[in-house]
Amino acid sequence: MRLDKLLANSGFGSRTEVKQLLKTGAVTVNDVRKKEAKFQVNENTDRIEVHGESVHYEEFIYLMLNKPPGVVSATEDNWDETVIDLLEPQDRAKKVFPVGRLDKDTEGLLLITNDGVLAHDLLSPKKHVDKTYFAEIEGIVTNEDIAIFQEGVTISDNYTCKPATLVILKAENGASEIEITIQEGKFHQVKRMFEAVDKKVIYLKRLKMGPIMLDEALELGEYRALEDEELDQLMNAER
Numbered sequence: 001m002r003l004d005k006l007l008a009n010s011g012f013g014s015r016t017e018v019k020q021l022l023k024t025g026a027v028t029v030n031d032v033r034k035k036e037a038k039f040q041v042n043e044n045t046d047r048i049e050v051h052g053e054s055v056h057y058e059e060f061i062y063l064m065l066n067k068p069p070g071v072v073s074a075t076e077d078n079w080d081e082t083v084i085d086l087l088e089p090q091d092r093a094k095k096v097f098p099v100g101r102l103d104k105d106t107e108g109l110l111l112i113t114n115d116g117v118l119a120h121d122l123l124s125p126k127k128h129v130d131k132t133y134f135a136e137i138e139g140i141v142t143n144e145d146i147a148i149f150q151e152g153v154t155i156s157d158n159y160t161c162k163p164a165t166l167v168i169l170k171a172e173n174g175a176s177e178i179e180i181t182i183q184e185g186k187f188h189q190v191k192r193m194f195e196a197v198d199k200k201v202i203y204l205k206r207l208k209m210g211p212i213m214l215d216e217a218l219e220l221g222e223y224r225a226l227e228d229e230e231l232d233q234l235m236n237a238e239r
């Protein structure tokens, strides 16, 4: 494995940050200083140190799932199939969990990882990570709704949402298609936002979370590992 990948996977920052760290000469492999990002190491046998401290290698994985409807965003459930049940045994074995939740009937982008720090950062209310959804709505969505959502709509438990961006894609014959970007992840948030303006979400799909966009080549229920570039964008955006 490349030295920069091992360090990035062990919590020393993004690949870009790790390259900087290597340049400072802080890293040794079997007591020899290494500055080359693509230097190959054996994670099982080589002794890697950063500033003289030995690196405990932990393999983090980062997956993007196109969640199908009918499965729950949990690691275990007594009744329903979970998003973790959809994974190959070798991925499931890495103690992965979904980063936040999509409702059982919601489709689309769900990140799955075993990196608790990244998951925490992405979900932290302080970080305001944008989430974009496509939705089909019963009712005609109006410019007034756009203004209300932009202002901050008050939902069922008297909570006023942070400003959300609503784009109307289609509004005819009593039905609408929209895209909405929200900064939070309250329980049933998008559905409750539309209920607050007397409309009903009948289909919901997440398209984007932070810098990561759903790969439309993934069929429902399919998943893939994040590419290095996507992972870098995620790490740089959140840390």
Ligand code: URA
Pocket (backbone or CB within 6 Å): 101, 102, 103, 104, 106, 187, 188, 189, 190, 191, 192, 204
């Ligand atoms: N908002 C919802 O109402 N449901 C989801 O699954 C995600 C956001």
